[in-house]
Amino acid sequence: MHTKWKLITCLILVLIVGLGLPITAFAHGAKIKYTVDMTIELVAAYDNGEPMAGAQFTVYAPDDLFTPWLTGVCDDEGRFSFVPDTSKPGTWDIQVRQAGHGDIVHIPIGEDMVATSGTGGYTAIQIILMAACFIWGSVGTALYFSRRRRA
């Protein structure tokens, strides 16, 4: 009987190990769940660098450019973010405005898009150069007509 119990115990152990091995083997598989968090973050500021704190933003999806897809308010740093509906590929228009001031940015969203960032406007050097050209043109005009007048 003692031997018999030993045999039964061994069989149970083999069964347990036998059943256990496939479980361990399955655990080497992998299951990946993923979500694409394509958040678009925007920072709105006036041209003197002052953030557009509390400015209202309006997001227009490409399929309806007249009805806002999303509206909201920028934070104290003029920042806001949203997750666009990727089932609506095309150019999304985002307008930020406050007291009659503001801007519109056009962001292309589609299957072939790549992560990117952008800023509007010119650099300080470009602005200075353009202003200098205009001033030079004005001064030149003034000098030209002053000269003609004397003659």
Place this chain on the structure above:
Amino acid sequence: MHIPDGILPVPVTAAGYAATAAVTWYSVRKINKKENSRQDIPKTSLLTAAFFVVSWIHIPVPPTSVHLVLNGLLGAILGYFAFPAILIGLFFQAVMFQHGGLTTLGVNAMIMGLPAIIAHYIFRLRRFGNKESRWKTGVFGFISGAIAVAMSVSMFVVILLTNIPADLDVGTERAAIYTLAIAHLPLIAIEGFITSLLAVFLQRVRPRILDGV
């Protein structure tokens, strides 16, 4: 005070262009009637440059900041030349710096140009009564500079308040517009002071510049 593209509906921007075209035509007509209008071109050119650049001088008025306009000064010194000068300045500000906009160029020209013409007539009042004095030049210079900015701010506020889109939070936008208008109150005094100072200075060192206006 420069309204950018995308803020106003199309009928308003179209009306702005129509009004600007009419005032420009009238201004050019008045300029052509002057005996020697060419002699005003140098000062017009220089003040156009000043108008173009001065919008970059920001004066902090918490919680926001304002910039100089100088439309009253242009009106006082240039007369009817001020309107085309402002129109040209606004056009280049919009094209080069996106300050303002091309669709709103007409509206912006009316907001800043029309008060300049009013300022011109106010400044001319210094000639009434007895002899033109430095004191009167200073006082009417101040009034013309101050009233021009006050008028511009009023027009800016009225145009914006009557054109707030329904999809915005109207209360928030209205509050922001009022805040900006109040922030311009010191600018009214500053521009009046600048116009007065420059008018008195020109009368002292080169009174011929003020002859035509």
